[in-house]
Amino acid sequence: MKTVIILGDGMSDHPVKALDGKTPLMVAKKPHIDRIACEGACGLFKSIPDGMPNGSAVANLSVLGYDPRVCFSGRGTLEAASMGVELGAEDVAMRCNLLCIDDDGRIKNHSAGHISTEESHQLIADLDRELGGGSGDRPAKFHPGVSFRHVLSLPGGWASAEFDCAPPHDHVGEREVDLQPTAKSEGAAETVERLIQLQRDARELLENHPVNVIRRELGKDPANAMWVWSPGKRPTMQTFNDLYGKTGAVISAVDLVQGLGIYAGLEKIIVPGATGLYDTNYEGKAQAALDALERHDFVYVHVEATDEAGHERNLDLKIRCIEYLDDRITRTILDGIEARGYEARVAVLPDHPTPVETGAHASDPVPVAVMGVGIAPDGVDRYDEDAVIRGSLGLLEGDRFLRMALGE
Numbered sequence: 001m002k003t004v005i006i007l008g009d010g011m012s013d014h015p016v017k018a019l020d021g022k023t024p025l026m027v028a029k030k031p032h033i034d035r036i037a038c039e040g041a042c043g044l045f046k047s048i049p050d051g052m053p054n055g056s057a058v059a060n061l062s063v064l065g066y067d068p069r070v071c072f073s074g075r076g077t078l079e080a081a082s083m084g085v086e087l088g089a090e091d092v093a094m095r096c097n098l099l100c101i102d103d104d105g106r107i108k109n110h111s112a113g114h115i116s117t118e119e120s121h122q123l124i125a126d127l128d129r130e131l132g133g134g135s136g137d138r139p140a141k142f143h144p145g146v147s148f149r150h151v152l153s154l155p156g157g158w159a160s161a162e163f164d165c166a167p168p169h170d171h172v173g174e175r176e177v178d179l180q181p182t183a184k185s186e187g188a189a190e191t192v193e194r195l196i197q198l199q200r201d202a203r204e205l206l207e208n209h210p211v212n213v214i215r216r217e218l219g220k221d222p223a224n225a226m227w228v229w230s231p232g233k234r235p236t237m238q239t240f241n242d243l244y245g246k247t248g249a250v251i252s253a254v255d256l257v258q259g260l261g262i263y264a265g266l267e268k269i270i271v272p273g274a275t276g277l278y279d280t281n282y283e284g285k286a287q288a289a290l291d292a293l294e295r296h297d298f299v300y301v302h303v304e305a306t307d308e309a310g311h312e313r314n315l316d317l318k319i320r321c322i323e324y325l326d327d328r329i330t331r332t333i334l335d336g337i338e339a340r341g342y343e344a345r346v347a348v349l350p351d352h353p354t355p356v357e358t359g360a361h362a363s364d365p366v367p368v369a370v371m372g373v374g375i376a377p378d379g380v381d382r383y384d385e386d387a388v389i390r391g392s393l394g395l396l397e398g399d400r401f402l403r404m405a406l407g408e
């Protein structure tokens with residue numbers, strides 16, 4: 001039997017005043033997603049274990065049947081994997097943003113005004129050449145990613161990952177000096193000292209870098225700072241195939257989710273025009289999912305657009321993104337499975353809520369619906385946060401959702 005999971009990142013929500021207490025899922029027109037609820041079984045899934053950060057890495061690990069309390073070790077390591085950076089078991093890696101600090105020393109934005117990849121690669125190359133290896137027995141390496149998102153690794157076993165950092169997108173408007181990395185253990189003091197020095201040296205190098213001189217002339221924000229956060233060591237994960245005896249593929253525009261897939265031994269499928277935004281290539285992703293089913297038992301289709309709309313607090317856009325997920329992905333996948341005659345289960349869910357009124361992730365359990373081979377309808381006739389509570393699945397935890405979707 002084959003399984004498709006359709007994941008709308010941040011899709012669930014809390015009651016919205018502007019919708020008279022309804023949620024985007026309750027008002028969006030989504031007949032195909034509702035069909036999964038109607039013909040299948042519904043319930044809630046606790047994707048963020050108690051005490052864990054409510055980020056997409058933790059939540060997507062849970063959906064994929066891994067225990068984030070064991071596997072999660074920072075998003076830098078996950079993004080490194082998707083960028084093709086091989087980390088040694090002792091290497092520490094972390095996310096490294098290029099961002100903009102204003103004249104008062106405060107974070108103006110976490111993205112350096114969404115700097116282009118081409119510009120950022122020049123900056124990262126110069127950072128690596130000037131600051132990277134230099135420090136003898138304490139090497140550091142900059143790895144170029146996309147736009148403002150890069151990775152810094154500290155190879156060779158000298159560094160500790162036991163330190164706290166401030167995710168810059170959560171601290172816009174705050175002062176740089178108040179947000180330095182801090183050691184959680186004595187063993188991390190040297191690492192933290194090196195990182196603070198690196199960030200200081202980077203400020204000097206970037207401030208008047210030719211790329212930034214031009215950006216200022218064009219009225220754009222300069223990428224005048226380098227910012228590290230979410231450190232960790234390479235996660236030790238069993239492959240999906242070892243755990244469940246099935247092969248699979250991940251279709252996502254987001255480095256983080258691609259990285260999870262790589263550590264899980266799933267095929268990473270890149271779809272042209274998949275942007276991670278509302279204008280993503282929905283049809284291309286749906287088609288790629290159907291094609292992947294020809295060679296795999298399992299396909300994970302991740303769509304970021306709903307989460308972005310939530311972060312932007314854009315209610316209309318979030319509703320529209322749910323309708324796109326319904327009409328341009330779910331419909332194609334359901335029709336394609338029928339047309340190709342696959343024995344399959346299809347599940348739909350978010351990884352976590354990203355409520356439009358707060359624009360930030362939440363931790364409460366997410367609504368799930370699964371239809372297909374061997375699943376009896378449970379009387380729930382639509383898919384939303386309230387309707388699924390009456391379903392037969394109850395509250396699922398751990399790997400129970402995934403095993404259910406796989407037909408175990």
Ligand SMILES: [Zn+2]
Nearest residue numbers: 009010056351
């Ligand atoms: Zn997410």
